Amino acid sequence: MRLNSCEWHERLGHTCDKTVISFLKQNVPLFDHKSWQPFYCGTCAVAKSTHRLARARTKIPKESPLYLQVSDVMGPFATNPQGFHYLVTVRDHASTYSVVYPLKALSDSPEAILDAIKQFQVRLQLAPKALWMDNAWEFTSSLAKLGVSFYPSLPSSPQENGEAKRLNRMLGDMAQSMILESWMPDHFWRFAYASACFLHNQLPNSQCPKSSPHEHLFGHPPSMGTEAIVHVPAVRQPHKLAPRGIACCLLKTLMTGGWLLWEPKREKMIHSAIPIIGRPQNWQFKGVSVSYCQ
Known part of the structure; x- marks a missing residue:
């Protein structure tokens, strides 16, 4: 009685195809490896199921910013x-x-x-x-x-x-x-x-x-290091003739609006809503503390 590929697979304990073919070559003289036909074994699919990595879904557009x-x-x-x-x-x-x-x-x-x-x-x-x-x-x-x-x-x-x-x-x-x-x-x-x-x-x-x-x-490089003039609130102006603006170093824009700046005179970081943006400067940083300014 001649058995087909699936039957040999079942007789030999549902082992893998490579092992079955190797066994038949060694122990069945009349076996012709060219006669081996691929097959699907439902029992193995259920009993040997393993987690497979999902393939990325390429239909989602993603090559341009914000896609x-x-x-x-x-x-x-x-x-x-x-x-x-x-x-x-x-x-x-x-x-x-x-x-x-x-x-x-x-x-x-x-x-x-x-x-x-x-x-x-x-x-x-x-x-x-x-x-x-x-x-x-x-x-x-x-x-x-x-x-x-x-x-x-x-x-x-x-x-x-x-x-x-x-x-x-x-x-x-x-x-x-x-x-x-x-x-x-x-x-x-x-x-x-x-x-x-x-x-x-x-x-x-x-x-x-x-x-x-x-x-x-x-579409533009970060503005870090740019000079920005920040308005000094009246409560911080020592006298009537004092400057009403102070030069600061622009650190970054904030997602919530406004800018984060470094005030070298007081050595503090401040937030400002509408500074006047200038051009890049060289700054000296000695220490850092945190403060907030409207």
Whole structure:
């Protein structure tokens, strides 16, 4: 009685084809390996099922800035004085420009992501076309109102959102290194991640080898180092003839509006809504403290 390929496979304990063919060559003189026919074994498909990596969905447009945003949540972290436990990152795929938001609860992530999308829309007059993250069906209607399509990762396939997870790991490595080097308490993680994200946006990477994520997305290099004249409030003017403006060093623009600047005279960082932007200067930095100015 001659057996077909599937029957030999079953007789030999559902072992792999290569092993069956090798056995037949050694023990069945009349076996012709050319007669071996591929087959499908339903029993093996069920009994030997393993998790397979999902293939990336290439139909999503992602080659131009703001076409595709990826997002992921990190945490929980040690509780900080402001009550934050988590972070959510939003990254533009084409430019790799990223933003990070602290969260007090996981339920705050949809609001933070929507805020990031609205900030991109305000600054660039263009809303992202697609958002990819692990699971956030609860705010798909809010995304639809902004014209943003939602693409969730498939169940049990977090690797589909690997870009966002790689960003989180990179920012985490930078933040942890800065905290360890500075001997700061762990509850300052929020500021360490914010600093890491800011530096990432100013530095070149494999997708922006000759520029930076900031320049790729906004079309111009960061304004760090530019002179900016900031108005001095009346309460800080020592007398009527005192200058009503002070020269500061522009550090960065803020997603929430305004600019972050360095005031060398008082050696403080300040926020200003409408400074007068000048041209790049050479600055001397001796120390850093934080202050806020309207």
